[in-house]
Amino acid sequence: MARALFHRRRGYSRLSRTANRLWACRHCDERHTLDTIYSVEATSSASSHLERKHRITPSPATTESSESDVFRPAKRARYASVVEVSEIRELLVGHIVNADRPFSVFTERYLAEIFRRFEPSLASQIPWNRTSQRRQLQAIFASKKVLVKESMTAAISRIHLAFDLWTSGNNFAIMAVSGHFLNRKGIQQQRLLALARHQGDHSGDNLAATLVRVAEDWGITDRIGTLVSDNATNNDTCTTSFFSSINPCFTLQDTVDRRMRCYGHILNLVGRAFLRGEDDDVFEEESQRDSAAPGAQALASDLGGWRAHGPVGKLRNIVKFIRSSPQRSEAFQQLAKEADSEDNWLLHQESKAELRLTLSNDTRWNSTYLMIERALQKKSHLQSFLLQRQVSGDGQIPLEAHLTGDDWLVLVELKAVLEPLYRQTMLCQGWGEKGSQGYLWEVLSGLEYLLDKMEAWRIFFDTPSDEDIEQSQRYLLQQSQRTHRPRRGRAARARSPELNTQALPSHVQQEYSQGQVPTAVRLAALPSSARDHIRISVTTAWQKLNQYYTKLGASPLFAAAIILHPGRGVRWLEARWDSGDQLEWLRDAKEGLESFWIAWYRDTTPGSQPRPSSNEGRPPAKRSYSEYDDWMAMDLQRLQARSSEATEIERYLRLELPIPDVDPIEWWLEHKQQFPSLSRLALDLFSIPAMAADCERAFSLAKLTLTSQRLSMDPETLEMAQCLKNWIRRDAIMVGGIFFSPAAGLSEETML
Known part of the structure; x- marks a missing residue:
């Protein structure tokens, strides 16, 4: 054995194409003098070479060994402990769940060979096939669920449930149920409790039945505080039916008190009302503003046409035209790069050449906001692209479909109106930290803020007064005179030369211009028809906002x-x-x-002990008492x-x-x-979330698992995988002896 170890340390062994074992000297290879490869059949040749050329001989303790000893594995077979095997199997399932891998991933030819070569004996102790991995998923899910239950039992707050529905890629109705609570350290926690299959219709009573099953499965029916869901009317019925089921003593008002409306859904409804909403009362009110104004029906038709073919409609068509062809997308990006390369000095702003155009969709209002925001960032690129195609004779986008100067002014105002809604959505959709960002107290204050903004916009887009028009004319005249005034030599002080903003690149002129454009100027610059359309849209959004602001008063908790x-x-x-x-x-x-x-x-229980008087321990003053003293x-x-x-x-x-x-x-x-x-x-x-956004996240993550190649996955397996993924990423459990986040503590305090 010693001789085999001697040869192994001094050279390499490889299998030739003819299945013969060959040996090469390591020392010759390192000195780039390797000129002979020896056959294993003649083991003495390797020893003779080492002794003759390198003067290396085996130690005296070396004994004779067989030819096969040279190529025997260096380590003895190592058998892992039960705990070690269990942790490795947990890590394998953790990888499948967290990386959205198929259960058969470890049977892939090359990955299996890697495991076999690094630790063949250990690899033989672990089942790798897909059936074993799924069985292991079930076992790990059951064991980790016990730990999550224990952490919820130790919570210092009630457990609030957020829920929502989703249709999976394999056509199952799925209900996501998420629990929110404070752990015993007062840290806000979120756990995905179920991604359960919902059977039957979507009536409130049937939704409540699914929720009750989830609550009973987790043993938390007596710990539930509130339900958070969107504003669908069947969720009102669901809340009433659910609380009546878990506590028959609840009155109707008790259930209404615990019905929390998803703030994100309210913002979504307001945004959609601004962009696409129609309100008969608003149209009627608008038609009565002026005797010459058209009727309500004509206003509704006119607004619909403006939304479809106005600035937003034009922009969407242009973006869709560019993005629908790889060649046009590439040409647009190339033009943007060339335009930015000409301005090879950027004062304070990064290049926008790499930014991609964003296309809106019909399901999310904020996609329209993001489309407008990105278009305004790339305004010069879009204008150059359309002009270039017009000059080249490509008439695929007719001139009347181009964005005019007035259209760009309208897009600026639309972005300004939508921005507070978008910022509120982004602010409150996360999990709050230290009692802020995403919890109940921000709902009422956020709606107050948005109502103030909407009321200000309603006034802003109202008909300007004569004084406003005169102010805007004076401002434009001053700007015209300042812009075209000839320069007269060098400034008196070299330190403060006159800044010619017209000489700056277009993307920084606004930041360096003198002062800000007065509100009246912005208003007067808008076409009157666009101002009317925006005012109607703002009023429609305000009506929707006020409607849900009023509904919040039904519960005292906001x-x-x-x-x-x-x-x-x-x-x-x-x-x-x-x-x-x-x-x-x-x-x-x-x-x-x-x-x-x-x-x-x-x-x-009896109240706290009365506080001691401030005179306690002080001797009473000696004086005679009178009727007044009594x-x-x-x-x-x-x-x-x-x-x-x-x-x-x-x-x-x-x-x-x-x-x-x-x-x-x-x-x-x-x-x-x-x-x-x-x-x-x-x-x-302070443990109630403002939104049910975590359910939307669960659905988005489930889509990554349920790809088109895995549509045969049953709902129970999907639920186990997604719950484990949530618990892992929220550091609620340890898998394989480690937390997902390296910064997470390893103590029980962290888990609970």
Whole structure:
């Protein structure tokens, strides 16, 4: 054996084409003097070569060995422990789930050979076929589900369910159910609980039956706080039926209180109303603005035509024309690169040549916003491309279908109107951190912000006054004179020469121009018809926004989340709702919070001990008492009794709020002793998501798994794979002894 090891260390062995074993000297190869390859049949030849040419001989302890010993594997067969094999099998399933690989991936010829060569003995102990991997998926899913259940049992808040429906690629109705809660450290958590097959119609009662099955399977029927879903009417029925099933004592109002409307869906409806919505009341109101205005039906027809063939319609047709042909796309990109290369100095902005045009679709309103935003970024490229094709005689896009200067002005205004909606969607669709971005308290404040913006746009696009027109004319005259005024030599100071913005590249002229264009100028520059169309669209969007703003009042929890946020407080609502009917909203918000707290959270155990008086331990002053002193003592007793009877809500509302830059969850955890029952309500509220966007994410990830080659996958397997993927990526479980994120801690505290 020692001789075999000696030869193996001093050379290489390979199998020739004739199936003969050959040996080559390592030392000769490293010195580039290799001129002879020896046959294994003559093992003495290799020894003679080493001794003769390199003066290397085996140690005296070397014993004779057979020819086959030279090529025997270097390591003894190693048999892994049960724990090690279990972890490896978990890692294999983790790879299949996380990378969306087929169950047969490890039987692929070359991958299997890699495993065999690196650790042949270990490879023989693990089943690699697709049936074994699927069986292992079932076992791992069952074991990890127990851990996720334990983490939810340890939650310090109620568990809020977000749900949505999806039709899979293999034509199954699938319901995604996601759980949101605070772990025992007060960190917001999200877990995909089910991607369950939904059978039957989509009535509210039938949806509730599927939800109840999921809740019972997880054993959380007594821990559920609220349901978050889109604004479909069947979800109203579903919420009522669901809570009535898990708690027959619930009244209709109890279920309405717990029906949380998805903020993202509200934003989607408002965006669609602006771009494509029609409201008969708005058309009627618009027709009555002017006696010469057309009737409501004519306005509706005119608006529809403008949306289809106006600036947005033109832009969509142009983008679709460019993107529908690889040759046109390539020509457009080449033109953009050439245009940017001519401006080889960029002051503060990256090149836009590599940006691709974005095409809108009919299902998502924000795709239209992104199309307009990208087109404005590449305006000069689009104009150059269309001009080039017009000059070349290519009449595929007629001149009347080109975007005019007025069209570009309209696109700028459309982007400005849609931008707040888009920013709110992006802000609240994620999982919040430290009580911000994506949780319940942002819904009401976000709608207030958007209502302010929409009301401002309605005023902005109204008919300009004579004063506005005169102001715009004066501004345009001044700009004209400034632009064409001749330069008279060098400026007096070399440090501050006069800046000629016309000499700058077009993409930076606006940033370096003197001042900002007045609002009246922007308004007057728009064609009157476009201004009217935008005003109608803004009013339609405002109506939709106001409709759902009103619906939020059905549940006291939206306003309660604002009141119990120490960075907002009731003073934020008082500042917003300060007149007329708004004062009633404020009263209802306070009463709704108190009623909900009394019904579901007020501690039934004896209250906290009364605080010691400030005079405790101080000897009483020696003085003679009179009738007046007795009267004052009685008054003091009444005040002390009233103070001790003050509820937690009353004591909270007396605090000096708001507190800037505060984490609401951390604040309530620190004040649990002061507000024992109110803090439980607050923590429950701050674990409610603003949107059901995590269900949409689950569907998007499921599409990556359920490719056209895997449509035979049954819904149960898809559910196990997607739930495990969510738990892995949220670092809720360890797979193979490791977390998915390298930064995740390995302690039980992190998991719970």
